[in-house]
Amino acid sequence: MIKERLFTPGPVPLPPQVIKALGQQIIHHRTPEFTNIFLQTREKLQKLFNTQRDVLMFASSGTGAMEASIVNFFNEGDKVLVINAGKFGERWRDLGNTFGLNVIDYQIQWGKTYDKEELKKIIEKNPDIKGILVQHSETSTATVHDLKFLAQVSNSLEDCLLVVDGITSVGVYKVYPEEIGVDILITGSQKALMLPPGLSVLYYSEKAEKRLESSKLPKYYFSVKAESKKQAKGQTAYTPAINLIVALNESLDLILNEGLDNLEKRHHILAEMTRQGLQEIGLKLLSESPSNSATAVFTPESLDADVFRKELLKIGIRVAGGQDHLKGKIFRVAHMGYFDYLDIIEVIAAVEITLNKMGYKVELGKGVRKAQEVYLNNI
Amino acid sequence: MIKERLFTPGPVPLPPQVIKALGQQIIHHRTPEFTNIFLQTREKLQKLFNTQRDVLMFASSGTGAMEASIVNFFNEGDKVLVINAGKFGERWRDLGNTFGLNVIDYQIQWGKTYDKEELKKIIEKNPDIKGILVQHSETSTATVHDLKFLAQVSNSLEDCLLVVDGITSVGVYKVYPEEIGVDILITGSQKALMLPPGLSVLYYSEKAEKRLESSKLPKYYFSVKAESKKQAKGQTAYTPAINLIVALNESLDLILNEGLDNLEKRHHILAEMTRQGLQEIGLKLLSESPSNSATAVFTPESLDADVFRKELLKIGIRVAGGQDHLKGKIFRVAHMGYFDYLDIIEVIAAVEITLNKMGYKVELGKGVRKAQEVYLNNI
Numbered sequence: 175m176i177k178e179r180l181f182t183p184g185p186v187p188l189p190p191q192v193i194k195a196l197g198q199q200i201i202h203h204r205t206p207e208f209t210n211i212f213l214q215t216r217e218k219l220q221k222l223f224n225t226q227r228d229v230l231m232f233a234s235s236g237t238g239a240m241e242a243s244i245v246n247f248f249n250e251g252d253k254v255l256v257i258n259a260g261k262f263g264e265r266w267r268d269l270g271n272t273f274g275l276n277v278i279d280y281q282i283q284w285g286k287t288y289d290k291e292e293l294k295k296i297i298e299k300n301p302d303i304k305g306i307l308v309q310h311s312e313t314s315t316a317t318v319h320d321l322k323f324l325a326q327v328s329n330s331l332e333d334c335l336l337v338v339d340g341i342t343s344v345g346v347y348k349v350y351p352e353e354i355g356v357d358i359l360i361t362g363s364q365k366a367l368m369l370p371p372g373l374s375v376l377y378y379s380e381k382a383e384k385r386l387e388s389s390k391l392p393k394y395y396f397s398v399k400a401e402s403k404k405q406a407k408g409q410t411a412y413t414p415a416i417n418l419i420v421a422l423n424e425s426l427d428l429i430l431n432e433g434l435d436n437l438e439k440r441h442h443i444l445a446e447m448t449r450q451g452l453q454e455i456g457l458k459l460l461s462e463s464p465s466n467s468a469t470a471v472f473t474p475e476s477l478d479a480d481v482f483r484k485e486l487l488k489i490g491i492r493v494a495g496g497q498d499h500l501k502g503k504i505f506r507v508a509h510m511g512y513f514d515y516l517d518i519i520e521v522i523a524a525v526e527i528t529l530n531k532m533g534y535k536v537e538l539g540k541g542v543r544k545a546q547e548v549y550l551n552n553i
Numbered sequence: 554m555i556k557e558r559l560f561t562p563g564p565v566p567l568p569p570q571v572i573k574a575l576g577q578q579i580i581h582h583r584t585p586e587f588t589n590i591f592l593q594t595r596e597k598l599q600k601l602f603n604t605q606r607d608v609l610m611f612a613s614s615g616t617g618a619m620e621a622s623i624v625n626f627f628n629e630g631d632k633v634l635v636i637n638a639g640k641f642g643e644r645w646r647d648l649g650n651t652f653g654l655n656v657i658d659y660q661i662q663w664g665k666t667y668d669k670e671e672l673k674k675i676i677e678k679n680p681d682i683k684g685i686l687v688q689h690s691e692t693s694t695a696t697v698h699d700l701k702f703l704a705q706v707s708n709s710l711e712d713c714l715l716v717v718d719g720i721t722s723v724g725v726y727k728v729y730p731e732e733i734g735v736d737i738l739i740t741g742s743q744k745a746l747m748l749p750p751g752l753s754v755l756y757y758s759e760k761a762e763k764r765l766e767s768s769k770l771p772k773y774y775f776s777v778k779a780e781s782k783k784q785a786k787g788q789t790a791y792t793p794a795i796n797l798i799v800a801l802n803e804s805l806d807l808i809l810n811e812g813l814d815n816l817e818k819r820h821h822i823l824a825e826m827t828r829q830g831l832q833e834i835g836l837k838l839l840s841e842s843p844s845n846s847a848t849a850v851f852t853p854e855s856l857d858a859d860v861f862r863k864e865l866l867k868i869g870i871r872v873a874g875g876q877d878h879l880k881g882k883i884f885r886v887a888h889m890g891y892f893d894y895l896d897i898i899e900v901i902a903a904v905e906i907t908l909n910k911m912g913y914k915v916e917l918g919k920g921v922r923k924a925q926e927v928y929l930n931n932i
Contacts, residue, residue, distance in 0.1 A: 185579045197576015200564045237791040372751045372794035395620045412616040415751035
């Protein structure tokens with residue numbers, strides 16, 4: 175018997191409290207009981223985002239909330255800048271194009287983050303930009319993009335919204351949109367919120383709210399106005415994802431009880447243990463600006479990463495592979511959400527064992543020792 | 554202690570097999586394990602619809618699949634006829650208007666179905682109709698609309714799609730789109746499929762498929778083309794509602810093992826027991842064409858239905874109220890999905906008790922006896 179452990183960047187393992195909440199008889203959404211849970215959950219999301227403003231929930235995957243960010247706050251022909259540094263950057267671009275925005279596609283080599291000077295040049299040439307669209311943490315390359323500088327740039331423009339996909343950053347970092355200057359922040363349930371997929375979340379700023387009236391793109395299922403009106407009263411415009419909301423109410427307790435500072439610190443340590451542990455045995459990271467949600471690692475050059483992943487699974491560790499041109503080159507280890515320190519020790523030990531098993535000699539325990547040191551030095 | 558029993562027309566109670574499937578650790582969607590479950594589920598949906606064609610799943614509530622029916626198969630300015638006989642008929646109209654269709658809003662008094670002659674007249678005046686949009690079972694009034702005549706009408710037109718919201722009819726009736734002549738059939742998870750909300754389903758005919766290429770309405774999250782390509786291979790374009798799909802695989806077994814003929818018969822008997830039992834004690838039905846998924850009943854004239862519902866809840870029965878002008882006038886009892894005969898006996902007995910408790914004398918056991926007779930005469 176081998177126990178399969180999920181280390182993929184979404185979905186991530188569910189805590190027992192969440193599993194228990196999911197495995198319950200359904201309750202009706204037009205009841206005081208549900209309204210109460212809904213409003214509690216909403217308030218906890220506001221705490222997570224450190225805001226008093228609207229935080230909406232949609233019965234959809236994260237991509238649905240991305241679509242909501244476009245169709246509610248922009249118009250056909252609006253010029254927007256997409257920070258395109260991976261698979262999900264491409265999704266912003268594709269969404270923008272689908273709905274007729276005028277997309278400036280700022281392509282960045284996968285694994286890198288944006289260059290401030292290049293960005294400034296683009297902005298100088300295009301002062302009429304209506305939005306900057308970015309992934310806080312780009313999941314395909316496990317890269318984090320600094321939001322503060324983007325907020326500064328966005329604010330220097332006449333009427334520009336900073337739109338942030340926080341799908342693999344919320345619950346990993348403290349992402350406080352008002353402090354940072356983010357106008358639209360979205361996330362999804364199956365990452366650091368530790369739930370199954372099917373629920374997405376959207377915050378929008380006062381500045382973004384002003385766009386609601388003038389936005390003419392057709393919207394129905396993802397209508398922010400319709401949902402906003404209802405959700406403030408503990409209801410939803412269309413049937414909510416009842417059991418995911420009940421479970422979110424539980425998982426937010428786990429997050430808020432740990433505290434956002436502790437949570438951010440834990441994720442930093444988990445990420446550092448992974449990064450330093452794997453580098454210690456000679457593996458190279460893909461990202462120059464690695465995210466604390468996941469780590470993308472090259473396998474040794476002559477070793478196909480997908481073959482390696484299959485071997486790794488035999489000892490009980492499921493990691494993700496690379497996408498597009500990185501397929502077969504990298505593997506990605508998640509450490510967001512329901513993970514602790516010994517989970518990382520397992521992964522590193524398993525990688526050491528598997529490399530040796532496949533003929534790539536690395537000193538057994540070397541990476542593990544490094545990770546142990548990182549833990550002791552940081553905790 | 555009072556056990557609350559859910560008799561609302563969605564969500565409906567979950568069978569233990571479904572609860573068990575939901576209360577499990579998550580699995581990853583890019584695994585052979587999930588692909589296998591996804592393809593099994595897809596095949597079972599095809600059996601449910603008696604088709605070999607594409608049956609897609611979306612991570613959304615039923616309204617999402619309604620939106621998908623519009624944005625993938627129609628164009629701005631397309632003339633469509635909406636059979637508007639209740640709250641969900643209005644939703645077709647609103648969706649049509651939102652996306653710029655030219656909606657003929659055929660309004661029908663709530664509780665009635667369409668009039669064949671009137672319908673023919675509308676069609677004669679508008680031979681260029683591109684779609685007829687209808688609820689098979691209109692949940693707000695518990696009314697079933699005959700699809701066969703609509704399919705005939707639709708087929709008599711040059712290029713018209715019959716678009717059917719089967720949210721409270723699939724799993725209650727045998728709804729075989731190819732046999733009936735339905736072009737687009739959608740349903741949602743939290744009704745007769747016996748799941749929590751958050752998953753919707755869409756079938757489309759060969760005739761509808763031809764529209765995919767010419768449809769210019771923007772679509773991303775609800776793109777039928779993108780999903781169709783992926784789902785045939787056991788994947789989805791965006792993250793699927795993993796745990797609902799795992800649970801649907803279980804609930805479809807319950808449905809298919811019962812057999813569609815038996816399932817249709819059971820729902821017919823449940824509905825007849827409810828209708829005849831409640832009429833026996835002097836209550837009047839709202840619908841002239843009552844659906845087998847739910848029964849809408851007037852309370853005695855001087856008794857506010859919402860006050861009555863609160864009293865009924867005290868003995869353990871939660872039913873739904875009326876919407877809009879029917880608020881306070883009617884209550885709605887669901888009997889779709891995870892219900893059996895003794896459930897109905899409970900409801901009728903509780904209604905008898907509650908009416909007496911509130912000063913409306915009805916003979917105790919009279920409605921129950923009628924329901925028992927219906928059972929014995931039909932089983």
